[in-house]
Amino acid sequence: xxxxxxxxxxxxxxxxxxxxxLFAWAASIxxxxxxFALSAAWREPKLEDERRRPLGERLSGxxxxxxxxxxxxxxxxxxxxxxxxxxxxxxxxxxRNFALTFLFVTCWLGFPFFSAIFGDLFRPFNPWRAVGRVVxxxxxxxxxxxxxxxRYPEKLGRWPAAVGLLGVVWLExxxxxGGIGIEPHATAxxxxxxxxxxxxxxxxFGVEVWCERGETFSVYFGMFGRLGIFGTADxxxxxxxxxxxxxxxxxxxxxAAVVIASIxxxxxxxxxxxxxKDVLESTVEWLGDIGLGLTASLRWGETxxxxxxxxGVGIVYMLGVRGMRTVPGAPxxxxxxxxxxxxxxxIALAYLVAHYFSFFVFQEQAQFGFLxxxxxxxxxxxxxxxxxxxxxxxxxSANTIWYVQVAALVIGHVIxxxxxxxxxxxxxxxYRKATASQYWMLAVMVAFTCFGLYLLSVSxx
Amino acid sequence: MLxxxxxxxxxxxxxxxxxxxxxxxxxxxxxxxxRRTREED
Numbered sequence: 001x002x003x004x005x006x007x008x009x010x011x012x013x014x015x016x017x018x019x020x021x022l023f024a025w026a027a028s029i030x031x032x033x034x035x036f037a038l039s040a041a042w043r044e045p046k047l048e049d050e051r052r053r054p055l056g057e058r059l060s061g062x063x064x065x066x067x068x069x070x071x072x073x074x075x076x077x078x079x080x081x082x083x084x085x086x087x088x089x090x091x092x093x094x095x096r097n098f099a100l101t102f103l104f105v106t107c108w109l110g111f112p113f114f115s116a117i118f119g120d121l122f123r124p125f126n127p128w129r130a131v132g133r134v135v136x137x138x139x140x141x142x143x144x145x146x147x148x149x150x151r152y153p154e155k156l157g158r159w160p161a162a163v164g165l166l167g168v169v170w171l172e173x174x175x176x177x178g179g180i181g182i183e184p185h186a187t188a189x190x191x192x193x194x195x196x197x198x199x200x201x202x203x204x205f206g207v208e209v210w211c212e213r214g215e216t217f218s219v220y221f222g223m224f225g226r227l228g229i230f231g232t233a234d235x236x237x238x239x240x241x242x243x244x245x246x247x248x249x250x251x252x253x254x255x256a257a258v259v260i261a262s263i264x265x266x267x268x269x270x271x272x273x274x275x276x277k278d279v280l281e282s283t284v285e286w287l288g289d290i291g292l293g294l295t296a297s298l299r300w301g302e303t304x305x306x307x308x309x310x311x312g313v314g315i316v317y318m319l320g321v322r323g324m325r326t327v328p329g330a331p332x333x334x335x336x337x338x339x340x341x342x343x344x345x346x347i348a349l350a351y352l353v354a355h356y357f358s359f360f361v362f363q364e365q366a367q368f369g370f371l372x373x374x375x376x377x378x379x380x381x382x383x384x385x386x387x388x389x390x391x392x393x394x395x396x397s398a399n400t401i402w403y404v405q406v407a408a409l410v411i412g413h414v415i416x417x418x419x420x421x422x423x424x425x426x427x428x429x430x431y432r433k434a435t436a437s438q439y440w441m442l443a444v445m446v447a448f449t450c451f452g453l454y455l456l457s458v459s460x461x
Numbered sequence: 462m463l464x465x466x467x468x469x470x471x472x473x474x475x476x477x478x479x480x481x482x483x484x485x486x487x488x489x490x491x492x493x494x495x496r497r498t499r500e501e502d
Contacts, residue, residue, distance in 0.1 A: 021473065021476035021477055024477045025479070028481075028483075032484070323488070323492075436491075439487075439488040440488065442484060442488075443484045443485050443488055446480055450481055454473070454477040457473075
């Protein structure tokens with residue numbers, strides 16, 4: 001996230017009692033101890049059954065009835081409209097325009113953070129789903145029959161969402177490279193293009209099918225929502241066992257690509273101005289030498305690095321899967337690949353929290369302060385009397401940020417180990433074989449933890 | 462001092478790679494030992 005320059009520099013300087021790399025060693029020890037504790041104490045699958053418990057009928061009626069659905073849909077469409085309007089008509093100063101902070105911080109980071117606790121919060125507010133459902137209902141009322149749709153190609157699975165996820169981060173981080181970042185006007189145009197594409201796909205394949213498989217934001221936010229404790233089934237709000245809903249998430253092809261893309265894009269964004277900076281600069285220089293202009297060199301260089309991150313994260317995961325395959329009684333490689341993809345969801349969340357939580361805290365002060373009162377950033381409106389508010393960067397010290405980052409990474413990876421161990425017990429009912437298969441996932445988790453901490457330590461330094 | 466500081470900065474990743482290498486080495490060793498035991502049986 002690069003449109004607020006020097007945000008990190010405004011925080012205080014880190015003053016840690018031990019070198020940052022020792023935290024990586026300590027985190028690795030925590031993971032190894034957790035691994036052996038799981039092996040000793042967790043000998044049968046516990047998370048395959050969600051153990052849903054329906055909440056009160058009246059509460060479900062209040063929260064899931066038609067009026068709240070309409071209200072949430074209207075709010076979603078209205079806010080998307082405000083963001084697009086602000087992007088088109090507001091100031092080009094990225095930090096003063098409502099559009100960028102609302103789309104790339106409040107929504108892009110806020111929905112994963114809160115959905116991971118409460119369940120999928122984006123679904124009721126999804127503006128495209130709301131429009132698609134209204135159009136579908138209108139068609140049914142006029143034509144007297146439900147709209148016909150093409151059958152969605154099963155093999156395509158969630159790949160459109162994975163590509164879309166790479167596209168969103170590319171737009172935010174890479175497209176704005178060379179300038180002060182992505183411009184509000186370009187963001188608004190991209191939002192309009194994406195809206196047209198999404199509504200067309202919904203018309204072709206159906207609203208719910210597209211939201212489940214192809215619509216980037218639904219798939220991405222819904223993935224984190226599987227970590228949360230609330231869900232819906234049969235029109236009722238239900239409470240479920242924490243983490244248990246993740247176990248059925250990756251049954252659709254391409255799901256692994258979505259979660260790998262999430263970890264890869266966060267790593268790329270974290271590393272582009274830190275750990276990868278020197279190599280990236282050399283690549284851009286080389287691209288310039290072979291005849292590309294400055295902006296094109298920057299964009300191509302960063303695009304190559306983003307794809308390299310995607311490949312790198314995918315290769316580490318596949319090494320873990322291949323390692324598991326060597327344990328006697330292992331299922332096929334494709335079954336293992338899909339079967340363990342959900343174990344990366346808490347890691348994707350941990351990476352998001354570690355890399356962006358301070359940015360989120362700082363930017364939400366702007367969102368609910370001056371951006372709310374002056375969404376166009378023209379300095380001429382003050383809707384709620386908060387237009388003069390400023391961001392207080394002192395509310396989080398550099399040490400606090402670091403400790404939250406370390407804690408997020410450790411907790412995320414321990415949860416990943418738990419999910420992997422639980423799934424291994426499904427494939428290898430003999431707990432000794434299950435444990436042996438998970439040595440490889442332990443290596444994957446240690447690798448992601450150390451890599452994440454390395455990226456952060458270089459960025460913070 | 463400056464070039465040395467630069468080298469230390471460049472090689473910082475090694476310190477983060479050490480735990481990964483230890484875990485991978487332990488796994489490879491254990492896998493080879495298990496395979497040998499299976500073959501002997």
